[in-house]
Amino acid sequence: MKIPKLEHGRGFRPISVFTRHKFAVAGLIVILSEIILVVLLPVIFKMDPIVSDLSSFGAKPGAGHLLGTDSIGRDLFARLVYGGRTSLFVGFMSTLFAVALGVPLGLLAGYYRRWVECAVMRLVEVFMSFPSMVLILVLVSVIGPSVWTVTVVIGFLGWTQFARLVFASVLTIREKEYVLSASAIGSSDAAIILKYIFPGAVNPVLIAGTFMTASSILLESSLSFLGMGVQPPASSWGSMLYDAQSIAVLSGKPWQWIPPGFMLILTVLCINFLGDGIRNMLEPKNKTNI
Amino acid sequence: MVGESGCGKSTLAHSILRLIRPDSGSARYRGRDILSLNRTELLEMRRKMQIVFQDPYSSLAPHMTAEKLIGDPLRVHGCRSEASIREMVVKLLCEVGLDADCLHRFPHEFSGGQRQRIGIARALILNPEFVVCDEPVSALDVSVRAQVLNLMRSLQISKKLTYLFISHDLSVVKHISDRIAVMYMGKIVELADKWRLYANPAHPYTKGLLGAIPSLQGRRRGGISLSGDAPDAYQRPSGCCFRNRCPAAELVCKIEEPELKDVGHGHMAACHLQGPRGDESVPSAAMV
Numbered sequence: 034m035k036i037p038k039l040e041h042g043r044g045f046r047p048i049s050v051f052t053r054h055k056f057a058v059a060g061l062i063v064i065l066s067e068i069i070l071v072v073l074l075p076v077i078f079k080m081d082p083i084v085s086d087l088s089s090f091g092a093k094p095g096a097g098h099l100l101g102t103d104s105i106g107r108d109l110f111a112r113l114v115y116g117g118r119t120s121l122f123v124g125f126m127s128t129l130f131a132v133a134l135g136v137p138l139g140l141l142a143g144y145y146r147r148w149v150e151c152a153v154m155r156l157v158e159v160f161m162s163f164p165s166m167v168l169i170l171v172l173v174s175v176i177g178p179s180v181w182t183v184t185v186v187i188g189f190l191g192w193t194q195f196a197r198l199v200f201a202s203v204l205t206i207r208e209k210e211y212v213l214s215a216s217a218i219g220s221s222d223a224a225i226i227l228k229y230i231f232p233g234a235v236n237p238v239l240i241a242g243t244f245m246t247a248s249s250i251l252l253e254s255s256l257s258f259l260g261m262g263v264q265p266p267a268s269s270w271g272s273m274l275y276d277a278q279s280i281a282v283l284s285g286k287p288w289q290w291i292p293p294g295f296m297l298i299l300t301v302l303c304i305n306f307l308g309d310g311i312r313n314m315l316e317p318k319n320k321t322n323i
Numbered sequence: 324m325v326g327e328s329g330c331g332k333s334t335l336a337h338s339i340l341r342l343i344r345p346d347s348g349s350a351r352y353r354g355r356d357i358l359s360l361n362r363t364e365l366l367e368m369r370r371k372m373q374i375v376f377q378d379p380y381s382s383l384a385p386h387m388t389a390e391k392l393i394g395d396p397l398r399v400h401g402c403r404s405e406a407s408i409r410e411m412v413v414k415l416l417c418e419v420g421l422d423a424d425c426l427h428r429f430p431h432e433f434s435g436g437q438r439q440r441i442g443i444a445r446a447l448i449l450n451p452e453f454v455v456c457d458e459p460v461s462a463l464d465v466s467v468r469a470q471v472l473n474l475m476r477s478l479q480i481s482k483k484l485t486y487l488f489i490s491h492d493l494s495v496v497k498h499i500s501d502r503i504a505v506m507y508m509g510k511i512v513e514l515a516d517k518w519r520l521y522a523n524p525a526h527p528y529t530k531g532l533l534g535a536i537p538s539l540q541g542r543r544r545g546g547i548s549l550s551g552d553a554p555d556a557y558q559r560p561s562g563c564c565f566r567n568r569c570p571a572a573e574l575v576c577k578i579e580e581p582e583l584k585d586v587g588h589g590h591m592a593a594c595h596l597q598g599p600r601g602d603e604s605v606p607s608a609a610m611v
Contacts, residue, residue, distance in 0.1 A: 209381050209382075210376045210377070210378055210381040210382035211381060211382050211383055211384040211385075213337070213342050213376070213382075214374070214376055214382050214383075214442075214445070215384075215395075216342055217340055217342055217369065217373065217374045218369060218373070218395060218396040218399050218400075218445070218449070219365070219366045219369035219370070219396070219399050219400065220395070220399050221399075224399065228384075228387075228395070229384050232384075232386040233384075233385070233386065
């Protein structure tokens with residue numbers, strides 16, 4: 034067995050650690066191509082996910098409609114691509130929103146301690162003590178379901194994990210002598226936090242962010258499946274599954290639900306592999322080999 | 324400044340620079356109370372007073388290159404031109420014995436001695452007058468210790484610096500100091516010129532420290548050997564904090580805390596048995 038180089042000497046190459054994890058590489062490729070495809074396909078090919086083809090309802094996959102049509106004649110391939118746009122958008126944006134909310138709060142709580150820590154961490158505990166699915170359902174039905182509502186609500190309920198992660202990192206970093214040296218040269222609090230503390234707390238955020246993207250995509254699908262997510266006629270992978278709920282469709286027209294289900298599983302799996310790879314790359318000590 | 328581990332040397336260093344807030348007392352530099360300075364005054368003060376930290380492995384931010392580490396003080400103090408910052412950094416790198424190749428390297432790519440040189444460069448780039456050196460060589464290998472000490476000495480002369488040099492190593496202190504203060508349990512127990520202190524230590528603790536220096540000629544003149552450990556800082560003994568290890572402790576040591584007083588020629592010591600009251604020196608061989 035080759036002994037892996039762990040110390041951050043000149044020979045340490047995080048990239049090679051990442052590429053050694055084959056599933057992570059595959060995950061990265063799949064996710065990137067998905068993003069490119071859902072952005073580019075509608076631009077290159079004329080496709081419409083809303084207009085019904087009055088000549089074919091519930092058609093099988095074939096020449097005219099690559100993946101067939103649903104029960105009111107909408108092209109399923111177009112809906113799959115546009116649904117991918119929605120699902121990926123919600124996944125990434127809600128994570129971004131959660132990071133933007135949680136990271137600064139965690140930094141402030143960890144750096145200033147005292148009442149800031151008290152306020153932020155108690156707030157985190159309050160948020161975490163709610164069953165999030167129920168809360169999301171309530172919030173969405175109060176505000177009204179839409180892509181943006183779902184994104185913001187998922188992000189708004191997801192910030193706590195980032196605040197806790199960053200808080201924990203800051204607690205260890207602020208005891209390091211280099212933070213003291215930053216104040217010895219006269220850096221302001223903001224400069225100390227941004228230039229000296231934050232870079233040391235980024236890695237766990239990146240890793241947790243990847244995993245949250247996957248779970249947000251799932252959450253959005255669950256919401257859409259419950260009818261609380263994306264509203265028709267717009268599509269997401271979850272809402273396509275919702276449309277295919279009847280027994281007749283489930284048993285007789287599998288092309289209506291297999292593609293969105295498959296894409297959902299593939300995407301979530303790939304993002305999780307990607308997260309594993311990033312974790313191996315950034316935290317060589319917590320290595321989990323697959 | 325010498326003293327054993329945990330006696331408060333680093334606390335003193337950090338208090339002087341207002342890196343921590345002392346619970347009581349004051350810190351004065353050129354007559355100004357550092358603890359009451361406002362933001363701009365504090366920034367001005369930081370330009371004049373700098374610090375070299377003890378541990379070169381944790382005192383340099385691991386994600387910053389040498390250029391950023393050394394140039395950051397200039398940026399904080401309002402220098403905006405990247406070109407002139409780089410010029411200054413390169414100049415200082417040369418002065419501390421590193422070359423310009425190091426600019427884009429990260430701390431983990433340097434040895435302990437090189438890192439401490441970067442720490443020194445970072446402290447000196449603002450042209451301070453006064454530099455606190457908090458055990459700057461204690462984390463280093465013996466072989467590079469002398470190099471770094473000699474570097475600090477020559478920088479002291481060329482840049483006309485005043486050092487507050489903290490150490491627990493008497494041989495290092497003897498090499499670099501002019502005046503030496505001995506600290507025990509958070510108090511300065513003796514303060515004197517280097518030669519006077521080494522030739523004629525007044526406080527029994529200093530005698531114990533000097534007696535503990537290994538030498539080939541047997542025990543030093545005037546040295547004594549100490550027994551026991553420093554007491555818990557939360558359970559200070561009454562009176563003189565050194566009395567339960569002192570070979571010559573008397574009743575007065577138990578009752579009254581000795582003040583730091585002149586025992587002749589600017590030699591200060593905090594001991595009841597020294598100076599005008601008890602002029603006879605402590606019997607040095609009492610415990611041997």
